[in-house]
Amino acid sequence: MLPEINIRLPEWVEGFLAICPEVFPAVEDRMNFMIALARQNVRNETGGPFAAAIFDDAGRLVAPGVNMVTASNLSVLHAEVVALALSQKAVGRYDLSDGGRLIYELVSAAEPCAMCFGAVLWSGAKRFVCGARSEDAQAVGFDEGPKPADWAAALEDRGIAVKRDVLREEAAAVLREYAAAGGVIYNPGRA
């Protein structure tokens, strides 16, 4: 028998979404939502201090993602990967933009690691909004990997608009809360 994998968000997410609006008009609204989702992931002890989501051009949530590396035992399940995959499942396309015609936005409570940088490239997302800086994630011990020196410009070169530092301090506070609570820093071992 071959192994198979089921990716589903933690159970608390559905109740959390039920008390949130469905449309988030301003970028700060969307980022505040991501920061709250990341904080809930920490407090529910269901993964790392990261959350992301895809929104359509009207600010309507398509699907959220939270970091599920430790809970799922899968190193690829960073918040951005989960949000992109669940959103592609929701719209039924591997290219969210449907050939470049549609504007979908990825919002993440933190800048991408080396893997998620690449995942954004292939997703069809046309905008990418980030909260905490990679330096903030590194400051609590997370390895971000070797990204291109100007990764944001590399995305812009491929038609993906990048907006950084949206509510950076508020987003970085969740990273510090996780570290202070003794959360697992899940970089792979190098012994």
Add this chain to the structure above:
Amino acid sequence: MLPEINIRLPEWVEGFLAICPEVFPAVEDRMNFMIALARQNVRNETGGPFAAAIFDDAGRLVAPGVNMVTASNLSVLHAEVVALALSQKAVGRYDLSDGGRLIYELVSAAEPCAMCFGAVLWSGAKRFVCGARSEDAQAVGFDEGPKPADWAAALEDRGIAVKRDVLREEAAAVLREYAAAGGVIYNPGRA
């Protein structure tokens, strides 16, 4: 209801594995297996011309992966991501190396794209063996994304040994077979 995702290999894979050995002692054995798996993915029309797998230090298959982007409508389901995730599921750890103590090898019929480069970093794989070059994938139209100029050295710097060009020509032939058959080159649209 939140969307959820089930990742399972195409149905033909189980029958294909049943006629393969379980242990592949030489690196060329492992690469020949990957090339055959990639070719079957093309001929069964279940995805792009890519396959990868994790092997333990004795050359025993842990879990394979094939590219499932078009069949699953998920842009993250490159062969390496599938192989890493199914192998982590099989061993029950997000760090294959279990803190650096165990040697697992990722073998891929082609060099990694920008996303898979990052996915390898976080997987706990300690060796990475590649067949076709990124240039071979680009020659048939696949975008590999902006990787670090010396991505292999970047992996080596983090304790992951890299071996390239194993049966490169045989592996590149599968890429050309896919393109000649009119296979979908699934880069996201930029209209």
